[in-house]
Amino acid sequence: MSRNIDDILNKAFEVLKKYPLCDRCLGRLFAKYGLGLSNAERGRALKTLIAMEIHRKALNSRSLDEVKEELLTIASNSGEPVTTIARNLIGEVKVNKCVVCEDSLNHLIGELTVKVVEALKEYSITSFLIGVEKNSNIELKEKHVFEGLGIDTWESIRREIRREVGKRVQGLLNIPPDFKKPDAVAIINLDKNSVKVVVKPVYIYGRYLKLGRNISQRWWFTREGTKRYPLSIEGVAEKVRTLFKADGINIHAAGREDVDVRMMGNGRPIVIEVLNPKIRGVNLNIVNETLKEEPWVSIKIEGYADLSLVREIKQSKKPKTYRAIIYSDKPFTNEDLLRIFTALNNCEIRQRTPKRILKRKKDVLRTRKVYSVNGKLLNDHVAELILKCESGLYVKELITGDEGRTTPSVASLLGREVSVLFLDVLDYPLT
Ligand SMILES: [Zn+2]
Structure with a gap:
């Protein structure tokens, strides 16, 4: 744990003697301090102080040779603004690329932001979350470098990317992040530089009537892969898929009657789980109009639901x-x-x-x-x-x-x- 600002500065100094680090990667080492600052701001501030400190040393030394070697190392490992001091005192310095991100992190955050925005734009969502897959090459490299430094104030590059991309996406799409129940999670793969979106299913609940016989609840396939019965509750429920621009549906019912048994009265409770929907919140009158077209099966949707209702109706044991x-x-x-x-x-x-x-x-x-x-x-x-x-x-x-x-x-x-x-x-x- 760093005790004071000198301690932080000394540590940053030691790190830069050893490794080249960009502003973000240096700042990330001390992420615990400076609430609300970006890692780039932290890193840049430390490098500025280091530049001033080296200049102070140079001014106080009898000969430039005393600080030359240190200045060269620090300048080539940290870039600006230390290179400005070095250029003024000893001439041009070749700057090394960041040992963790090879100076790619800024660009990467921008690039991933665009990809996430493009991917999320396809969905009508009211909240989102960013995820970054674990154990990417860049994360492993960071771990290898950072863990050897004896500094316990750093945050992982995954976290920084998640936060920085999230902030930008929030601004661009004007929707808030939701850390508990987001409509969509954009999952970033740093090795492939790709984004995939996982959308929370939409659940709609209601009741179904089965007015004829030889209708299965789910599609029932023979060994040859043909449908044993021409009609199923699942098949009728599938009609909502296009309304939600979804990949598919699942049905969850409160029990099941035999294929040759009709379901009358108020009907049997059912929840339709709409998978990977591009549209959420479809008007239920339209849903019911679409479902109404089938004469032998009637599904009447009463409202939107969540996963807890699925559990509830599956456990329901009513006479x-x-x-x-x-x-x-x-x-x-x-x-x-x-x-x-x-x-x-x-x-x-x-x-x-x-x-x-x-x-x-x-x-x-x-x-x-x-x-x-x-x-x-x-x-x-x-x-x-x-x-x-x-x-x-x-x-x-x-x-x-x-x-x-x-x-x-x-x-x-x-x-x-x-x-x-x-x-x-x-x-x-x-x-
Ligand atoms: Zn870096």
Whole structure:
């Protein structure tokens, strides 16, 4: 730690005897002192004081030879204004290039500023941040030189570039930096002298209705790479991509109904994550107009959201109401229905993982509740059940029994085979 200004000056003196450094790189060694100053200002100030000190020594010495060697070294390692003194006292001096940046840093900051501005201009953003990739050659060189000096007040060149480019970009684009949640991060690669932009996704939330069957939530591809179903919720949501001039979308829904199950009522909560959008804040009326064109899937967007809502809806475990149209070869009676209502109202159901998904999921036993059930006969062989169930209950298996893997079930209660003709989710609660 430097104790006083003499100490700083002596250190700068010693450093310049050893290495050529430009104003910025010298100033960066003492970045801890002089709040609000640029490193260029610090470096230049130190060099000015050093020039004055050398001149003082020269004036006080009996012969110029006493200071000549030191003056030559310092002048060729620091350039102006020490070279002015040297030129006046001993003649021309050859100036060495900065050992860290080879005198490129000023130009580099300007050049990178232009590149960042060009890259960010493509996006409609309200805040930004600059990042500089670690371990570039110039950073490693700086580390090698600076760490050997025993000075603990320096900042890294990455930090200086980040700050200096950031200040200039802020002025040119007239948007503020945001260190916590920027709309866009411009990441600089010093080795490639390149800039890439990573933009925060836009999240919009709403609910979707699935008015037909054989519609998957996400695109479902066969091994041959063809779409198993011609329509998906994801496919409809993709329509917003062009509105946001985005690279793509992701959907996050609060659970998922089977492909052959309709989603009715108020619909199922969904968040569409718009990836790498060039435009943010698209009017949601326009978004909804675009989504409306699809007759079998209706996505209604209600607002903008953030990542926390994605987590929230994915963990959401709300009870859902289903309509099951069930079939039996042997005619149903009203007594059958009564038996089902009595047995299943507020009943805990034990379910092993359904056979149909055993390939994808581990075989586990779990318990879920049926809160209420009622219904009516539609004809001798077909009945309608309205079931309110705990989140995660496999409703198809609750009807069929899944060969004894779900108990009790409608089939086990009636002692015969019962199948599901149609299943709909009637309600996903709003709150
Ligand atoms: Zn330099």
